[in-house]
Amino acid sequence: MKPKISIIGGTDGLGKWFARYLKNKGFDVIVSGRDIEKGKNVEKELGVKFTNNNIKAAQEGDVVIIAVPINVTERVIKEVAPHVKEGSLLMDITSIKEIPAKTMEKYAKKGVVVIPTHPMFGPSTPSLLRQVVILTPSEEHKKSEWFKKVYNFLKEEGAKVIIIPPDKHDRIMGIVQGLTHYAFISLGATLKELNVDIKESRKFASPIYELMISIIGRIIGQNPYLYADIQMFNPKISEIHETFIDQCQKISEIVKNKDREAFVKIMKEASKHFGSEAKRGAYYSDKAVFALTSEIENLNKLIGKEIAVKNINSNKIHFGILKSIDDDYLTLEKNGNEQKFNILRVDVFSGEELEKLKRKHLKRKHIDISILFKRDVDENIILKLLKDLFDIDIVDIYEGKNIEKGYKSITFRIYGYNKKELKDKEEEFLRIIKNIGGKERFSKIKKLKN
Amino acid sequence: MKPKISIIGGTDGLGKWFARYLKNKGFDVIVSGRDIEKGKNVEKELGVKFTNNNIKAAQEGDVVIIAVPINVTERVIKEVAPHVKEGSLLMDITSIKEIPAKTMEKYAKKGVVVIPTHPMFGPSTPSLLRQVVILTPSEEHKKSEWFKKVYNFLKEEGAKVIIIPPDKHDRIMGIVQGLTHYAFISLGATLKELNVDIKESRKFASPIYELMISIIGRIIGQNPYLYADIQMFNPKISEIHETFIDQCQKISEIVKNKDREAFVKIMKEASKHFGSEAKRGAYYSDKAVFALTSEIENLNKLIGKEIAVKNINSNKIHFGILKSIDDDYLTLEKNGNEQKFNILRVDVFSGEELEKLKRKHLKRKHIDISILFKRDVDENIILKLLKDLFDIDIVDIYEGKNIEKGYKSITFRIYGYNKKELKDKEEEFLRIIKNIGGKERFSKIKKLKN
Known part of the structure; x- marks a missing residue:
């Protein structure tokens, strides 16, 4: 049990x-x-x-x-x-x-x-x-x-x-959680104390400052009681705080004295202690920074195109044309209405991913078109060729009465999201079909309300 | 002039x-x-x-x-x-x-x-x-x-x-560069002083600690003389250092006294000062962290598949099968040889992007196949249908002598990277062709050495 x-x-x-x-x-x-x-x-x-x-x-x-x-x-x-x-x-x-x-x-x-x-x-x-x-x-x-x-x-x-062992845990957590929280909360308090306009300061920002500001923002927005307790109940935290303050004071003193060599020594020794982890850090932060800037660059390429925007929290999906991007916001147009979304709060989909989402979330309409092909034609090969250009399936295959001898009727169903799109697709489909040995029998558009 | x-x-x-x-x-x-x-x-x-x-x-x-x-x-x-x-x-x-x-x-x-x-x-x-x-x-x-x-x-x-104005510049840079460098160099010196095993510590790491470690590693690996000068020649830096040290000492004292409410007040006030920037920071760091973890998850999905690996620094490209991923490394297999790459130092390509790179960087072989189609067939439509399944072009169209009346000969060129691949493609191509009204005339494989 x-x-x-x-x-x-x-x-x-x-x-x-x-x-x-x-x-x-x-x-x-x-x-x-x-x-x-x-x-x-x-x-x-x-x-x-x-x-x-x-x-x-x-x-x-x-x-x-x-x-x-x-x-x-x-x-x-x-x-x-x-x-x-x-x-x-x-x-x-x-x-x-x-x-x-x-x-x-x-x-x-x-x-x-x-x-x-x-x-x-x-x-x-x-x-x-x-x-x-x-x-x-x-x-x-x-x-x-x-x-x-x-x-x-x-x-x-x-x-x-x-x-x-528990004491080793507390020492490591004193670093991994304790020192991290402590340093960023202190930085946040410093920026407040110096009355720095955070948004304004980002205009001058290097990607690394931007990352630092983000981590500060993230941490000071958490439950402060939990963060207080993580500091206060860790028996190793005093030593960690004191070491950090000592290093800050030492470096500040060195800077005041314009002692270049002493400053260089501290950086070099820290770098030596980090060993290959210093290089790893550079690589890793590069990737983080690159991921963020390339997201914005990719978005810029999509202006004027259809996209889907998914809210990270609610998972709600919106479809529309990407009109513009400014600062942290993108503007989506749909049926003449514009809506703004915070870029940091959404995932954006285009191309194949957009098609998948449309199929899943939008109501598809369809048109059925019957085509005559010679009996020995493999309809699966025809379908495979057409799948790249159309959202298409075969819904019926028929031979016999009313069908010319040696031929079979294949009924294709083409999907789309509105009447205009389906009309265009029908035209394109028929143009292709007559070039690959098919003859139109009849077609009917279903569910065409809009 | x-x-x-x-x-x-x-x-x-x-x-x-x-x-x-x-x-x-x-x-x-x-x-x-x-x-x-x-x-x-x-x-x-x-x-x-x-x-x-x-x-x-x-x-x-x-x-x-x-x-x-x-x-x-x-x-x-x-x-x-x-x-x-x-x-x-x-x-x-x-x-x-x-x-x-x-x-x-x-x-x-x-x-x-x-x-x-x-x-x-x-x-x-x-x-x-x-x-x-x-x-x-x-x-x-x-x-x-x-x-x-x-x-x-x-x-x-x-x-x-x-x-x-220059003095405002120095104050803002004292924050954006000065405080950022100062805090992370001090953190690096602290981790050295506490003799923290950086690699080991990452096992326990939250994504935020990982980011912090990366930024430290990045900064302490830079030219220390430049970083010394940025601190030493900024007239505003003393005030900034002092404010930061004050805040660190104040928070350390509060933690020592287990004064929860005072700690909470500091976090809340900093958060209030950040305003909407606090939330923005959480979003932004989420994206940075997500970008990194999703890269690894996407890589895992590619194990066993063909990929291209491009070194970020040298831009050198390697093609092969992704064998395995461990820690920061991926193993690529090519012709029975294995090679390891640091994941943080490469961009990985698969799917369409891989195909583009192969076309650009690998020597393509090709096969030419002549097919008879009825004269009124539009060869551009046929080519468009085939483009999705083949790396293919039309190299010749011919009517007249030796060609059945009412027909034309279209010569297709199919590309590939080795003989086996081309053989398979030829077979698939002919199977398709006979279903869309084409008849094989003759074919010849060129440049087939391997």
């Missing part, structure tokens, strides 16, 4: 994400949370069980997952860990690991397996496929059956699993 | 770039520099005149452009500016503007027009098209004929021209 899974704080964020994911995988899932109304809604939405009693949820689970915000994780572990059944598995999914690992080990009963976990993704991720999940169990728990089960489950779901 | 242009320091870097560009535009160009051997080579390479006497170059030019490194710009201006002819134009192309502007105004004779200039691009740029060029003339010189000429020239070349 599949284990029963209790998710403490499963009514929100990544906890809710796991509740849905595991429920869909066929597990029996209980979620707990303080807010009864929200809990009832999640119960209905996901088809899981809800309780507002964390301890009860902890008592019932074969697997108990702590999924509360970082700042209350320690308190909630102390509250529920002693109630987890012997033989059960206790996990947390916080972005820091040293504190939760120690607290779970200390407060869980003997016989409870502890696997502190850090899923390196947010609740907008569709599945575990290719996502990084970090596990930081003790040497003892690493040998447990539960660990094997968790590991195998994650691997089967396509996740990239990394196993390291 | 076109003005004579003297470029002081025109044997290297952006000075040499302008020498080439202006020479190609038909100007009479003199370059000066200290290194006689280098100068002689540039003279030969670009077809310009060289002198190792800066003063002489300055005396001769109708336009004199100072293009020496930042750290010697002031000294060279003092040396040459007094020798620029009355009625001439004096410019510099340094990344800082306050010091050169003041020095040029002070040392140039009355009657010399001064236009301090900052071209926002490097010598790897192909042309002025879409490049940003900043001009920082005084109000007086802004009214001059020379200014109109320069402005119009840049506009005609497709550059984006920005006109601002």
Whole structure:
């Protein structure tokens, strides 16, 4: 039988994400949370069980997952860990690991397996496929059956699993998340303090400044409480902050003293430390920059042509003629109406991709045309030749009564999106047909309202 | 007559770039520099005149452009500016503007027009098209004929021209270049100081950390002397450094005190200052990240298929079967030999683009096949139908002797890259032809050695 899974704080964020994911995988899932109304809604939405009693949820689970915000994780572990059944598995999914690992080990009963976990993704991720999940169990728990089960489950779901001790995790995350957030938030605060007009400054921008501004914008727009906690609950962060401030001060001093050689030495040493990663960085950022500029250049080539515009968030698709591009916006014209779209928020389709989308999303009309061909003609070869020029199928083949001897009637169906287009296609089709040995029998246009 | 242009320091870097560009535009160009051997080579390479006497170059030019490194710009201006002819134009192309502007105004004779200039691009740029060029003339010189000429020239070349006072330029550049370089060099030094294994750290990386690492790698790999000078010669840089260090210290203190609300306030205020630019940043960085991950996903789909790989630097093209992808490398197989390419250093082509490249770069073989069609058949329509399935042309049309009455002979030429491929194509071609009213006359394969 599949284990029963209790998710403490499963009514929100990544906890809710796991509740849905595991429920869909066929597990029996209980979620707990303080807010009864929200809990009832999640119960209905996901088809899981809800309780507002964390301890009860902890008592019932074969697997108990702590999924509360970082700042209350320690308190909630102390509250529920002693109630987890012997033989059960206790996990947390916080972005820091040293504190939760120690607290779970200390407060869980003997016989409870502890696997502190850090899923390196947010609740907008569709599945575990290719996502990084970090596990930081003790040497003892690493040998447990539960660990094997968790590991195998994650691997089967396509996740990239990394196993390291909790303190090493926090040091690396102190860099990967902590230093990154810290530096960009500080940059954002600096630009505010210096009262820099961001939009204006982009006029002068190198692609790298543009990238930096984007990352700052991205980070300062996130949930500030989560970002505060990622800084505040990482025991390694002070050392990292201090080292960064030291380096900033050192370089600032060097610049003040116009000590060129000292400045050059710092850059060279950093570059040496990076080794081949410095070159990789140049290549990688080139690609990122190039991807963005070439998107705009490709768009410019499409002005005056038909395109489809798909909103990245809503997935809604719009068809029309690309009229113009200015700044971050493109203008689409359809039946004389103009609509503006933020280029950064849409995917643009043209050519073959546009045709595919039209077939999928627009109502096609069609015309049927019957053509006489000699009996020994292979209609599949004819169709193959025509497929490149027309959206076309064969809907009927007929020999016998009313058909000249030695001939067969092949009825082609040509699709289009309006009457004018179909008329043009019909003409072109007949012109081709008479050059490849076909004779028109009769044609009729169907569904031609517009 | 076109003005004579003297470029002081025109044997290297952006000075040499302008020498080439202006020479190609038909100007009479003199370059000066200290290194006689280098100068002689540039003279030969670009077809310009060289002198190792800066003063002489300055005396001769109708336009004199100072293009020496930042750290010697002031000294060279003092040396040459007094020798620029009355009625001439004096410019510099340094990344800082306050010091050169003041020095040029002070040392140039009355009657010399001064236009301090900052071209926002490097010598790897192909042309002025879409490049940003900043001009920082005084109000007086802004009214001059020379200014109109320069402005119009840049506009005609497709550059984006920005006109601002030199001190405002230095402040904005202190942000756009100065703060950006400073922050990323400090980050690089920090990662070195903390002895972070960069490659290892990327395993844990979020896309944003990956971007940050790339930008650091890119910046610390540049010419450190140029980067030192950009910091050291900008009069606004101290204030910017200090503000940044203050913000870092303030946030570090807040984190140490676990003052969540203060942290949240800083993020929110920065976000408010960014306004709609915060969201734009999120969108823009999304696109950058997506462009990179989707490139890898698209590559994965091409495994086992024929592709072309073009080296971004050398433009050399390789054809082969994509065997595998690991880390940053792809393996290409050709005639049993395998070759590895850094994915970040190549563009990959498949499908239609691959076909275009093959036609351009590989030696095509061909086969000619003569087919009898009725006289009234339009061979252009037949060719159009076949073009999608074959690399094909019509090379001869013949009626008369030896040809059945009422018929004409159309000779098609089908191209391919080897004998086997051509044989297959011939078979397919004949199968099609007999279904569309054609009769084989004769065929011959040419250039079939392999």
